[in-house]
Amino acid sequence: MLDPATTPSAAELVRHEGQKRWTRFLLPTYTIAMIVYLASPILVMILYGFNDVPHERQTPEFWGFTLSWYRQIFGVPGLSDALQNSLLIALIAASVATVIGTFLGLALGRYVFAGKALLLFFIFLAIAVPEIVLGSSLLTLFIQSRFILGLGTILVSHIAFDVPFVAVTVQARVAGMDRSLEDAAYDLYARPTSAFLRVTLPQILPGVFAGFLLAFVLSLDDFVITQFVSGTTQTFPIWVFGATRVGLPPQVNVMGTLLFAIGLAIAIGNVVVRRRSRGLT
Protein backbone atom coordinates (compact mmCIF):
# COMPACT_ATOMS: atom_id res chain seq x y z
CA MET A 1 0.00 0.00 0.00
CA LEU A 2 2.60 2.51 1.10
CA ASP A 3 5.73 2.46 -0.94
CA PRO A 4 8.43 1.13 1.43
CA ALA A 5 11.14 3.08 -0.40
CA THR A 6 9.73 6.42 0.64
CA THR A 7 8.95 7.35 4.19
CA PRO A 8 5.25 8.15 4.59
CA SER A 9 4.45 11.82 4.87
CA ALA A 10 2.59 13.14 7.87
CA ALA A 11 -0.50 13.61 5.74
CA GLU A 12 -0.36 10.00 4.66
CA LEU A 13 -0.02 8.86 8.24
CA VAL A 14 -3.04 10.90 9.25
CA ARG A 15 -4.97 9.40 6.35
CA HIS A 16 -3.95 5.93 7.41
CA GLU A 17 -5.17 6.60 10.93
CA GLY A 18 -8.41 7.89 9.45
CA GLN A 19 -8.84 4.65 7.52
CA LYS A 20 -8.34 2.60 10.66
CA ARG A 21 -10.89 4.67 12.48
CA TRP A 22 -13.46 3.75 9.82
CA THR A 23 -12.83 0.03 9.62
CA ARG A 24 -11.75 -0.61 13.20
CA PHE A 25 -14.24 1.55 15.05
CA LEU A 26 -16.99 3.37 13.16
CA LEU A 27 -18.22 0.64 10.82
CA PRO A 28 -18.14 -2.21 13.37
CA THR A 29 -19.96 -0.04 15.91
CA TYR A 30 -22.52 0.85 13.28
CA THR A 31 -22.96 -2.81 12.32
CA ILE A 32 -23.53 -3.82 15.94
CA ALA A 33 -26.03 -0.98 16.36
CA MET A 34 -27.90 -2.20 13.27
CA ILE A 35 -27.95 -5.77 14.56
CA VAL A 36 -29.40 -4.53 17.87
CA TYR A 37 -32.00 -2.59 15.87
CA LEU A 38 -32.87 -5.69 13.83
CA ALA A 39 -33.13 -7.77 16.99
CA SER A 40 -35.11 -5.23 19.05
CA PRO A 41 -38.67 -6.45 18.29
CA ILE A 42 -37.49 -10.01 18.93
CA LEU A 43 -36.14 -9.00 22.33
CA VAL A 44 -39.41 -7.20 23.08
CA MET A 45 -41.35 -10.31 22.02
CA ILE A 46 -39.31 -12.50 24.36
CA LEU A 47 -39.52 -10.02 27.25
CA TYR A 48 -43.30 -9.57 26.95
CA GLY A 49 -43.77 -13.34 27.06
CA PHE A 50 -43.01 -12.89 30.76
CA ASN A 51 -45.29 -9.87 31.17
CA ASP A 52 -47.58 -10.27 34.17
CA VAL A 53 -50.56 -8.51 32.52
CA PRO A 54 -53.77 -8.52 34.54
CA HIS A 55 -56.39 -9.33 31.87
CA GLU A 56 -54.71 -11.99 29.73
CA ARG A 57 -54.28 -9.41 26.97
CA GLN A 58 -50.92 -7.86 26.15
CA THR A 59 -50.37 -4.16 26.96
CA PRO A 60 -47.49 -1.86 26.00
CA GLU A 61 -46.69 -1.52 29.72
CA PHE A 62 -44.58 -4.12 31.49
CA TRP A 63 -46.22 -5.29 34.75
CA GLY A 64 -43.54 -7.59 36.15
CA PHE A 65 -42.24 -11.09 35.54
CA THR A 66 -44.34 -14.22 35.46
CA LEU A 67 -43.93 -17.70 34.02
CA SER A 68 -47.67 -18.35 33.95
CA TRP A 69 -47.99 -17.87 30.16
CA TYR A 70 -45.38 -20.56 29.65
CA ARG A 71 -47.35 -22.84 31.95
CA GLN A 72 -50.59 -22.10 30.10
CA ILE A 73 -49.02 -22.09 26.63
CA PHE A 74 -51.97 -23.94 25.09
CA GLY A 75 -54.54 -22.05 27.16
CA VAL A 76 -56.02 -20.17 24.18
CA PRO A 77 -57.91 -22.77 22.08
CA GLY A 78 -58.11 -20.90 18.76
CA LEU A 79 -54.44 -19.98 18.96
CA SER A 80 -53.30 -23.55 19.59
CA ASP A 81 -55.36 -24.82 16.64
CA ALA A 82 -53.92 -22.09 14.42
CA LEU A 83 -50.37 -23.01 15.41
CA GLN A 84 -51.09 -26.67 14.79
CA ASN A 85 -52.48 -25.83 11.32
CA SER A 86 -49.39 -23.74 10.56
CA LEU A 87 -46.96 -26.49 11.54
CA LEU A 88 -48.92 -29.10 9.59
CA ILE A 89 -49.17 -26.92 6.48
CA ALA A 90 -45.50 -25.96 6.66
CA LEU A 91 -44.43 -29.60 7.05
CA ILE A 92 -46.52 -30.92 4.15
CA ALA A 93 -45.92 -27.95 1.83
CA ALA A 94 -42.17 -27.95 2.48
CA SER A 95 -41.93 -31.72 1.95
CA VAL A 96 -43.81 -31.69 -1.36
CA ALA A 97 -42.00 -28.53 -2.50
CA THR A 98 -38.64 -30.07 -1.61
CA VAL A 99 -39.26 -33.11 -3.84
CA ILE A 100 -40.60 -31.08 -6.76
CA GLY A 101 -38.08 -28.27 -6.29
CA THR A 102 -35.12 -30.66 -6.04
CA PHE A 103 -36.00 -32.16 -9.44
CA LEU A 104 -36.25 -28.65 -10.87
CA GLY A 105 -32.94 -27.65 -9.30
CA LEU A 106 -31.24 -30.77 -10.68
CA ALA A 107 -32.52 -30.10 -14.19
CA LEU A 108 -31.55 -26.40 -14.01
CA GLY A 109 -28.16 -27.09 -12.49
CA ARG A 110 -26.91 -29.61 -15.02
CA TYR A 111 -28.90 -29.61 -18.26
CA VAL A 112 -29.35 -27.28 -21.15
CA PHE A 113 -32.80 -27.71 -22.63
CA ALA A 114 -35.31 -25.87 -24.75
CA GLY A 115 -37.49 -23.69 -22.53
CA LYS A 116 -34.89 -23.39 -19.78
CA ALA A 117 -34.74 -19.60 -20.08
CA LEU A 118 -38.52 -19.38 -19.84
CA LEU A 119 -38.58 -21.66 -16.80
CA LEU A 120 -35.85 -19.57 -15.13
CA PHE A 121 -37.86 -16.45 -15.86
CA PHE A 122 -40.97 -17.90 -14.21
CA ILE A 123 -38.94 -18.93 -11.17
CA PHE A 124 -37.48 -15.43 -11.03
CA LEU A 125 -40.99 -14.01 -11.42
CA ALA A 126 -42.33 -16.12 -8.55
CA ILE A 127 -39.58 -14.75 -6.32
CA ALA A 128 -39.82 -11.12 -7.46
CA VAL A 129 -43.58 -10.53 -7.86
CA PRO A 130 -45.21 -8.99 -4.75
CA GLU A 131 -47.03 -11.49 -2.57
CA ILE A 132 -50.27 -9.54 -2.81
CA VAL A 133 -50.33 -10.17 -6.58
CA LEU A 134 -49.67 -13.89 -6.12
CA GLY A 135 -52.33 -14.06 -3.39
CA SER A 136 -54.91 -12.14 -5.47
CA SER A 137 -54.28 -14.22 -8.56
CA LEU A 138 -54.53 -17.51 -6.66
CA LEU A 139 -57.80 -16.30 -5.10
CA THR A 140 -59.25 -15.51 -8.55
CA LEU A 141 -58.20 -19.00 -9.69
CA PHE A 142 -59.99 -20.59 -6.74
CA ILE A 143 -63.07 -18.40 -7.14
CA GLN A 144 -63.37 -19.05 -10.88
CA SER A 145 -62.85 -22.79 -10.51
CA ARG A 146 -65.15 -22.86 -7.45
CA PHE A 147 -62.61 -24.37 -5.10
CA ILE A 148 -63.61 -24.24 -1.46
CA LEU A 149 -61.06 -22.14 0.42
CA GLY A 150 -59.35 -23.90 3.30
CA LEU A 151 -56.46 -26.18 4.13
CA GLY A 152 -56.29 -27.57 0.57
CA THR A 153 -56.03 -24.18 -1.13
CA ILE A 154 -53.49 -23.01 1.46
CA LEU A 155 -51.38 -26.10 0.82
CA VAL A 156 -51.26 -25.87 -2.97
CA SER A 157 -50.51 -22.14 -2.75
CA HIS A 158 -47.71 -22.65 -0.26
CA ILE A 159 -46.19 -25.39 -2.41
CA ALA A 160 -46.35 -22.99 -5.37
CA PHE A 161 -44.37 -20.24 -3.64
CA ASP A 162 -41.99 -22.69 -1.92
CA VAL A 163 -40.94 -24.56 -5.10
CA PRO A 164 -38.93 -21.72 -6.71
CA PHE A 165 -36.91 -21.18 -3.51
CA VAL A 166 -36.09 -24.87 -3.17
CA ALA A 167 -35.22 -25.03 -6.88
CA VAL A 168 -32.70 -22.18 -6.74
CA THR A 169 -31.16 -23.47 -3.50
CA VAL A 170 -30.65 -26.95 -4.97
CA GLN A 171 -29.52 -25.51 -8.30
CA ALA A 172 -26.73 -23.60 -6.54
CA ARG A 173 -25.57 -26.83 -4.91
CA VAL A 174 -25.79 -28.88 -8.13
CA ALA A 175 -23.81 -26.28 -10.06
CA GLY A 176 -20.99 -26.53 -7.51
CA MET A 177 -21.05 -30.35 -7.46
CA ASP A 178 -18.18 -32.60 -8.49
CA ARG A 179 -19.56 -34.67 -11.37
CA SER A 180 -16.61 -37.03 -11.68
CA LEU A 181 -17.97 -39.20 -8.85
CA GLU A 182 -21.20 -39.67 -10.74
CA ASP A 183 -19.31 -40.49 -13.91
CA ALA A 184 -17.30 -43.05 -11.97
CA ALA A 185 -20.55 -44.67 -10.79
CA TYR A 186 -21.75 -44.93 -14.38
CA ASP A 187 -18.39 -46.27 -15.53
CA LEU A 188 -18.85 -48.98 -12.92
CA TYR A 189 -22.22 -49.82 -14.48
CA ALA A 190 -24.42 -48.34 -11.77
CA ARG A 191 -28.07 -48.10 -12.80
CA PRO A 192 -29.37 -44.49 -12.99
CA THR A 193 -31.56 -44.88 -9.89
CA SER A 194 -28.82 -46.31 -7.72
CA ALA A 195 -26.30 -43.80 -9.06
CA PHE A 196 -28.74 -41.04 -8.12
CA LEU A 197 -29.56 -42.40 -4.69
CA ARG A 198 -26.05 -43.41 -3.68
CA VAL A 199 -23.86 -40.81 -5.39
CA THR A 200 -25.79 -37.73 -6.53
CA LEU A 201 -28.28 -37.38 -3.67
CA PRO A 202 -25.70 -37.53 -0.84
CA GLN A 203 -23.74 -34.80 -2.60
CA ILE A 204 -26.66 -32.42 -3.04
CA LEU A 205 -28.27 -33.31 0.30
CA PRO A 206 -27.05 -30.17 2.12
CA GLY A 207 -28.72 -28.08 -0.60
CA VAL A 208 -31.89 -30.14 -0.39
CA PHE A 209 -31.95 -29.79 3.40
CA ALA A 210 -31.34 -26.03 3.18
CA GLY A 211 -34.15 -25.80 0.62
CA PHE A 212 -36.50 -27.72 2.89
CA LEU A 213 -35.72 -25.45 5.85
CA LEU A 214 -36.18 -22.33 3.74
CA ALA A 215 -39.52 -23.64 2.43
CA PHE A 216 -40.63 -24.61 5.94
CA VAL A 217 -39.81 -21.18 7.35
CA LEU A 218 -41.41 -19.32 4.41
CA SER A 219 -44.53 -21.41 4.75
CA LEU A 220 -44.75 -21.12 8.53
CA ASP A 221 -44.31 -17.35 8.33
CA ASP A 222 -46.49 -16.59 5.33
CA PHE A 223 -49.25 -14.13 5.94
CA VAL A 224 -50.24 -12.32 2.75
CA ILE A 225 -50.84 -15.21 0.35
CA THR A 226 -52.42 -17.27 3.13
CA GLN A 227 -54.82 -14.47 4.01
CA PHE A 228 -56.08 -14.43 0.43
CA VAL A 229 -56.57 -18.18 0.03
CA SER A 230 -57.45 -19.38 3.56
CA GLY A 231 -61.17 -18.62 3.76
CA THR A 232 -62.06 -19.18 7.41
CA THR A 233 -59.12 -21.49 8.18
CA GLN A 234 -56.71 -19.96 10.69
CA THR A 235 -52.95 -20.21 10.64
CA PHE A 236 -50.65 -18.78 13.31
CA PRO A 237 -49.87 -15.47 11.53
CA ILE A 238 -53.52 -15.07 10.44
CA TRP A 239 -54.75 -15.63 13.99
CA VAL A 240 -52.21 -13.16 15.40
CA PHE A 241 -53.14 -10.52 12.85
CA GLY A 242 -56.83 -10.97 13.62
CA ALA A 243 -56.21 -10.74 17.36
CA THR A 244 -54.26 -7.45 17.20
CA ARG A 245 -57.53 -5.52 17.21
CA VAL A 246 -58.85 -7.09 20.40
CA GLY A 247 -55.44 -7.46 22.10
CA LEU A 248 -52.93 -10.28 21.93
CA PRO A 249 -52.80 -13.00 24.56
CA PRO A 250 -49.24 -13.30 25.95
CA GLN A 251 -49.19 -16.91 24.70
CA VAL A 252 -48.48 -15.46 21.24
CA ASN A 253 -45.16 -14.15 22.61
CA VAL A 254 -44.42 -17.51 24.19
CA MET A 255 -45.07 -19.44 20.97
CA GLY A 256 -43.12 -16.88 18.95
CA THR A 257 -40.22 -17.20 21.39
CA LEU A 258 -40.19 -21.00 21.22
CA LEU A 259 -40.38 -21.03 17.40
CA PHE A 260 -37.55 -18.50 17.33
CA ALA A 261 -35.43 -20.63 19.69
CA ILE A 262 -35.98 -23.78 17.62
CA GLY A 263 -35.23 -22.00 14.34
CA LEU A 264 -32.09 -20.42 15.78
CA ALA A 265 -30.88 -23.75 17.18
CA ILE A 266 -31.28 -25.43 13.78
CA ALA A 267 -29.52 -22.55 11.99
CA ILE A 268 -26.60 -22.55 14.44
CA GLY A 269 -26.40 -26.35 14.24
CA ASN A 270 -26.28 -26.10 10.47
CA VAL A 271 -23.44 -23.53 10.57
CA VAL A 272 -21.47 -25.61 13.08
CA VAL A 273 -21.91 -28.84 11.10
CA ARG A 274 -20.87 -27.11 7.89
CA ARG A 275 -17.82 -25.58 9.57
CA ARG A 276 -16.82 -28.94 11.06
CA SER A 277 -17.25 -30.86 7.79
CA ARG A 278 -15.18 -28.19 6.07
CA GLY A 279 -12.51 -28.65 8.69
CA LEU A 280 -12.40 -32.39 8.02
CA THR A 281 -11.85 -32.23 4.27
Next chain:
Amino acid sequence: MEAAPVAHRRSARRGRGLAPYALIAPGAGWLLVFLVIPLLILLYTSLESGGLLFGGFRFTWAFSNYGDAISGNLRYFERSLLYASIVTITCLVLAYPMMYWIAFYGGRWKTSLLLLILLPFFVSFVIRTVQWGFILADQGIILGPLKHLGLLPQDFHVLATPFAVVAGMTYNFLPFTALPLYVSLERIDPTMVEAAKDLYASRWQSFRRVVIPLSLPGVFAAFLLTFVPATGDYVNASVLGGTDTTMVGNIIQDRFLIQNAYNEAAALAAVLMLAMLVLVTIYARVLGTEDVVRSAAG
Protein backbone atom coordinates in the same frame (compact mmCIF):
# COMPACT_ATOMS: atom_id res chain seq x y z
CA MET B 1 -24.00 -22.81 -15.62
CA GLU B 2 -20.49 -22.61 -17.05
CA ALA B 3 -20.16 -26.37 -17.24
CA ALA B 4 -23.55 -26.79 -18.86
CA PRO B 5 -22.44 -27.55 -22.46
CA VAL B 6 -20.18 -30.33 -21.19
CA ALA B 7 -22.96 -31.70 -19.03
CA HIS B 8 -25.24 -31.67 -22.04
CA ARG B 9 -22.78 -33.63 -24.13
CA ARG B 10 -22.38 -36.20 -21.39
CA SER B 11 -26.07 -36.70 -20.90
CA ALA B 12 -26.58 -36.92 -24.64
CA ARG B 13 -23.95 -39.61 -24.73
CA ARG B 14 -26.00 -41.64 -22.31
CA GLY B 15 -29.15 -41.11 -24.32
CA ARG B 16 -30.87 -39.25 -21.50
CA GLY B 17 -32.08 -36.39 -23.67
CA LEU B 18 -35.52 -36.51 -22.10
CA ALA B 19 -34.18 -36.55 -18.55
CA PRO B 20 -34.42 -32.78 -17.97
CA TYR B 21 -38.04 -32.77 -19.10
CA ALA B 22 -38.91 -35.64 -16.78
CA LEU B 23 -37.23 -33.74 -13.94
CA ILE B 24 -38.92 -30.42 -14.57
CA ALA B 25 -42.37 -31.85 -15.36
CA PRO B 26 -43.83 -31.75 -11.82
CA GLY B 27 -42.31 -28.38 -10.90
CA ALA B 28 -43.03 -26.70 -14.21
CA GLY B 29 -46.56 -28.13 -14.13
CA TRP B 30 -47.14 -26.82 -10.63
CA LEU B 31 -45.82 -23.36 -11.50
CA LEU B 32 -47.94 -23.33 -14.65
CA VAL B 33 -51.17 -24.17 -12.79
CA PHE B 34 -50.54 -22.16 -9.63
CA LEU B 35 -48.45 -19.23 -10.87
CA VAL B 36 -48.88 -18.53 -14.59
CA ILE B 37 -52.53 -19.50 -15.07
CA PRO B 38 -53.66 -17.62 -11.92
CA LEU B 39 -52.03 -14.44 -13.29
CA LEU B 40 -54.05 -14.89 -16.49
CA ILE B 41 -57.23 -15.56 -14.51
CA LEU B 42 -56.52 -12.39 -12.53
CA LEU B 43 -56.54 -10.48 -15.83
CA TYR B 44 -59.73 -12.30 -16.90
CA THR B 45 -61.44 -11.46 -13.59
CA SER B 46 -60.40 -7.83 -13.93
CA LEU B 47 -62.45 -7.59 -17.14
CA GLU B 48 -65.67 -8.91 -15.64
CA SER B 49 -68.66 -6.80 -14.72
CA GLY B 50 -71.41 -7.28 -12.21
CA GLY B 51 -71.18 -8.17 -8.55
CA LEU B 52 -72.01 -10.86 -6.05
CA LEU B 53 -75.21 -9.04 -5.10
CA PHE B 54 -76.17 -8.30 -8.71
CA GLY B 55 -76.54 -11.84 -10.04
CA GLY B 56 -72.84 -12.67 -10.17
CA PHE B 57 -69.95 -11.67 -12.42
CA ARG B 58 -69.87 -11.93 -16.22
CA PHE B 59 -66.94 -11.55 -18.54
CA THR B 60 -67.64 -8.50 -20.70
CA TRP B 61 -64.20 -7.06 -21.60
CA ALA B 62 -64.96 -4.39 -19.03
CA PHE B 63 -61.86 -2.30 -19.58
CA SER B 64 -63.60 0.51 -17.73
CA ASN B 65 -62.72 -1.38 -14.52
CA TYR B 66 -59.17 -0.20 -15.04
CA GLY B 67 -60.11 3.44 -15.50
CA ASP B 68 -62.32 3.26 -12.42
CA ALA B 69 -59.71 1.41 -10.39
CA ILE B 70 -56.98 3.89 -11.21
CA SER B 71 -58.93 7.13 -11.03
CA GLY B 72 -60.75 6.10 -7.85
CA ASN B 73 -57.59 5.00 -6.07
CA LEU B 74 -54.91 7.23 -7.52
CA ARG B 75 -53.88 8.65 -4.17
CA TYR B 76 -53.36 5.15 -2.77
CA PHE B 77 -51.14 4.22 -5.71
CA GLU B 78 -49.20 7.46 -5.23
CA ARG B 79 -48.85 6.85 -1.52
CA SER B 80 -47.64 3.27 -2.07
CA LEU B 81 -45.03 4.43 -4.57
CA LEU B 82 -43.93 7.26 -2.27
CA TYR B 83 -43.61 5.04 0.81
CA ALA B 84 -41.88 2.28 -1.17
CA SER B 85 -39.39 4.80 -2.61
CA ILE B 86 -38.54 6.26 0.79
CA VAL B 87 -38.26 2.76 2.28
CA THR B 88 -36.02 1.49 -0.52
CA ILE B 89 -33.62 4.43 -0.31
CA THR B 90 -33.52 4.29 3.50
CA CYS B 91 -32.87 0.54 3.43
CA LEU B 92 -30.05 0.93 0.90
CA VAL B 93 -28.41 3.72 2.90
CA LEU B 94 -28.75 1.80 6.17
CA ALA B 95 -27.66 -1.59 4.83
CA TYR B 96 -24.77 -0.66 2.54
CA PRO B 97 -22.14 0.40 5.15
CA MET B 98 -22.98 -2.62 7.28
CA MET B 99 -22.77 -5.13 4.45
CA TYR B 100 -19.61 -3.46 3.12
CA TRP B 101 -17.92 -3.88 6.46
CA ILE B 102 -19.06 -7.49 6.86
CA ALA B 103 -18.05 -8.45 3.31
CA PHE B 104 -14.59 -6.81 3.46
CA TYR B 105 -13.68 -6.92 7.15
CA GLY B 106 -15.94 -9.61 8.62
CA GLY B 107 -13.19 -12.22 8.45
CA ARG B 108 -14.09 -15.36 10.30
CA TRP B 109 -17.18 -13.70 11.80
CA LYS B 110 -18.88 -13.33 8.42
CA THR B 111 -21.25 -16.29 8.78
CA SER B 112 -22.19 -15.40 12.35
CA LEU B 113 -22.79 -11.74 11.46
CA LEU B 114 -24.96 -12.75 8.51
CA LEU B 115 -26.95 -15.07 10.75
CA LEU B 116 -27.52 -12.15 13.16
CA ILE B 117 -28.79 -10.00 10.31
CA LEU B 118 -31.18 -12.75 9.28
CA LEU B 119 -32.47 -13.22 12.86
CA PRO B 120 -35.74 -11.40 12.09
CA PHE B 121 -36.63 -14.19 9.65
CA PHE B 122 -36.93 -16.58 12.58
CA VAL B 123 -39.90 -14.65 13.92
CA SER B 124 -43.15 -14.29 12.02
CA PHE B 125 -43.38 -11.08 10.00
CA VAL B 126 -46.77 -10.29 11.58
CA ILE B 127 -45.43 -10.77 15.13
CA ARG B 128 -42.41 -8.53 14.45
CA THR B 129 -44.67 -5.80 13.11
CA VAL B 130 -47.01 -6.12 16.09
CA GLN B 131 -43.97 -5.83 18.41
CA TRP B 132 -43.05 -2.55 16.73
CA GLY B 133 -46.57 -1.48 17.57
CA PHE B 134 -45.76 -2.18 21.23
CA ILE B 135 -42.38 -0.44 21.04
CA LEU B 136 -43.84 2.68 19.42
CA ALA B 137 -47.08 2.72 21.45
CA ASP B 138 -48.19 5.95 23.13
CA GLN B 139 -47.37 4.55 26.58
CA GLY B 140 -44.80 2.01 25.34
CA ILE B 141 -41.22 1.47 26.42
CA ILE B 142 -39.90 4.45 24.42
CA LEU B 143 -42.59 7.11 24.50
CA GLY B 144 -43.90 6.20 27.97
CA PRO B 145 -40.74 7.16 29.94
CA LEU B 146 -40.10 10.21 27.74
CA LYS B 147 -43.60 11.48 28.45
CA HIS B 148 -43.23 10.65 32.11
CA LEU B 149 -40.09 12.79 32.26
CA GLY B 150 -41.91 15.58 30.50
CA LEU B 151 -39.59 15.47 27.47
CA LEU B 152 -42.55 14.89 25.18
CA PRO B 153 -46.08 16.30 25.35
CA GLN B 154 -48.71 13.84 26.58
CA ASP B 155 -50.57 13.75 23.27
CA PHE B 156 -47.44 13.01 21.23
CA HIS B 157 -47.83 9.83 19.23
CA VAL B 158 -45.97 7.86 16.58
CA LEU B 159 -48.45 5.09 15.81
CA ALA B 160 -51.00 5.83 13.08
CA THR B 161 -48.59 8.28 11.42
CA PRO B 162 -46.90 7.84 8.03
CA PHE B 163 -43.60 7.76 9.93
CA ALA B 164 -44.66 4.61 11.82
CA VAL B 165 -45.63 2.84 8.59
CA VAL B 166 -42.42 3.81 6.77
CA ALA B 167 -40.31 2.87 9.79
CA GLY B 168 -42.05 -0.50 10.11
CA MET B 169 -41.59 -1.21 6.40
CA THR B 170 -37.94 -0.16 6.57
CA TYR B 171 -37.40 -2.59 9.41
CA ASN B 172 -39.21 -5.44 7.67
CA PHE B 173 -37.51 -5.04 4.28
CA LEU B 174 -33.98 -4.31 5.52
CA PRO B 175 -32.81 -7.97 5.35
CA PHE B 176 -34.11 -8.17 1.75
CA THR B 177 -31.89 -5.20 0.91
CA ALA B 178 -28.92 -6.49 2.88
CA LEU B 179 -28.64 -9.96 1.30
CA PRO B 180 -28.21 -9.00 -2.37
CA LEU B 181 -25.81 -6.21 -1.35
CA TYR B 182 -23.74 -8.78 0.53
CA VAL B 183 -23.77 -11.20 -2.42
CA SER B 184 -22.31 -8.57 -4.75
CA LEU B 185 -19.89 -7.00 -2.26
CA GLU B 186 -18.56 -10.39 -1.21
CA ARG B 187 -17.80 -11.19 -4.85
CA ILE B 188 -15.51 -8.17 -5.28
CA ASP B 189 -11.89 -9.24 -5.49
CA PRO B 190 -10.01 -7.37 -2.71
CA THR B 191 -6.95 -7.18 -4.97
CA MET B 192 -8.94 -4.77 -7.18
CA VAL B 193 -9.17 -2.40 -4.24
CA GLU B 194 -5.47 -2.96 -3.50
CA ALA B 195 -4.64 -2.17 -7.11
CA ALA B 196 -6.50 1.13 -6.85
CA LYS B 197 -4.52 2.00 -3.73
CA ASP B 198 -1.26 1.06 -5.43
CA LEU B 199 -2.21 3.56 -8.09
CA TYR B 200 -2.38 6.19 -5.33
CA ALA B 201 -6.15 6.29 -5.04
CA SER B 202 -7.21 7.43 -1.58
CA ARG B 203 -9.42 5.19 0.49
CA TRP B 204 -12.45 7.24 -0.50
CA GLN B 205 -11.50 7.24 -4.19
CA SER B 206 -10.98 3.49 -4.32
CA PHE B 207 -14.30 2.99 -2.53
CA ARG B 208 -16.15 5.34 -4.85
CA ARG B 209 -14.49 4.30 -8.13
CA VAL B 210 -13.97 0.57 -7.51
CA VAL B 211 -16.21 -0.81 -4.77
CA ILE B 212 -19.40 1.11 -5.56
CA PRO B 213 -19.39 0.44 -9.34
CA LEU B 214 -18.63 -3.27 -8.81
CA SER B 215 -21.44 -3.57 -6.27
CA LEU B 216 -24.04 -1.92 -8.51
CA PRO B 217 -25.61 -5.25 -9.62
CA GLY B 218 -26.28 -5.95 -5.95
CA VAL B 219 -27.74 -2.48 -5.48
CA PHE B 220 -30.16 -3.09 -8.36
CA ALA B 221 -31.08 -6.55 -7.05
CA ALA B 222 -31.62 -5.01 -3.60
CA PHE B 223 -33.75 -2.30 -5.16
CA LEU B 224 -35.92 -4.90 -6.88
CA LEU B 225 -36.28 -7.14 -3.82
CA THR B 226 -37.18 -4.16 -1.61
CA PHE B 227 -39.15 -1.79 -3.82
CA VAL B 228 -41.44 -4.38 -5.41
CA PRO B 229 -42.71 -6.05 -2.23
CA ALA B 230 -42.82 -2.68 -0.41
CA THR B 231 -45.18 -1.27 -3.05
CA GLY B 232 -47.63 -4.12 -2.49
CA ASP B 233 -47.34 -4.18 1.31
CA TYR B 234 -50.40 -3.63 3.45
CA VAL B 235 -49.51 -5.34 6.72
CA ASN B 236 -47.42 -2.44 8.07
CA ALA B 237 -50.11 0.06 7.15
CA SER B 238 -52.75 -2.15 8.82
CA VAL B 239 -50.87 -2.73 12.06
CA LEU B 240 -48.92 0.52 12.49
CA GLY B 241 -50.85 3.00 10.35
CA GLY B 242 -53.99 5.06 10.69
CA THR B 243 -56.70 6.32 8.38
CA ASP B 244 -54.35 8.53 6.36
CA THR B 245 -51.74 5.84 5.65
CA THR B 246 -53.93 3.51 3.56
CA MET B 247 -51.89 1.95 0.76
CA VAL B 248 -53.02 0.32 -2.44
CA GLY B 249 -52.44 -3.10 -0.88
CA ASN B 250 -55.00 -2.28 1.82
CA ILE B 251 -57.53 -1.38 -0.87
CA ILE B 252 -56.91 -4.61 -2.81
CA GLN B 253 -57.22 -6.67 0.36
CA ASP B 254 -60.40 -4.86 1.36
CA ARG B 255 -62.06 -5.19 -2.07
CA PHE B 256 -61.18 -8.89 -2.37
CA LEU B 257 -61.76 -10.15 1.15
CA ILE B 258 -64.23 -7.74 2.75
CA GLN B 259 -66.31 -6.27 -0.07
CA ASN B 260 -66.05 -9.21 -2.50
CA ALA B 261 -65.77 -6.73 -5.39
CA TYR B 262 -63.57 -9.19 -7.24
CA ASN B 263 -63.45 -7.41 -10.58
CA GLU B 264 -62.42 -4.06 -9.10
CA ALA B 265 -59.90 -5.76 -6.81
CA ALA B 266 -58.52 -7.81 -9.70
CA ALA B 267 -58.13 -4.66 -11.82
CA LEU B 268 -56.19 -2.98 -9.00
CA ALA B 269 -53.99 -6.03 -8.49
CA ALA B 270 -53.50 -6.31 -12.26
CA VAL B 271 -52.29 -2.69 -12.45
CA LEU B 272 -49.80 -3.46 -9.71
CA MET B 273 -48.85 -6.72 -11.43
CA LEU B 274 -48.35 -5.14 -14.86
CA ALA B 275 -46.27 -2.30 -13.42
CA MET B 276 -44.11 -4.75 -11.50
CA LEU B 277 -43.92 -7.10 -14.48
CA VAL B 278 -42.50 -4.28 -16.60
CA LEU B 279 -39.97 -3.45 -13.88
CA VAL B 280 -39.04 -7.09 -13.31
CA THR B 281 -38.77 -7.88 -17.02
CA ILE B 282 -36.57 -4.86 -17.73
CA TYR B 283 -34.44 -5.86 -14.78
CA ALA B 284 -34.14 -9.48 -15.97
CA ARG B 285 -33.35 -8.36 -19.54
CA VAL B 286 -30.71 -5.84 -18.61
CA LEU B 287 -29.08 -7.40 -15.57
CA GLY B 288 -30.08 -11.06 -15.72
CA THR B 289 -31.75 -13.10 -13.01
CA GLU B 290 -28.58 -14.37 -11.38
CA ASP B 291 -28.17 -11.89 -8.50
CA VAL B 292 -31.77 -12.04 -7.31
CA VAL B 293 -31.83 -15.82 -7.58
CA ARG B 294 -28.56 -16.14 -5.71
CA SER B 295 -29.84 -13.94 -2.87
CA ALA B 296 -32.96 -16.10 -2.65
CA ALA B 297 -30.82 -19.23 -2.44
CA GLY B 298 -29.04 -17.70 0.56
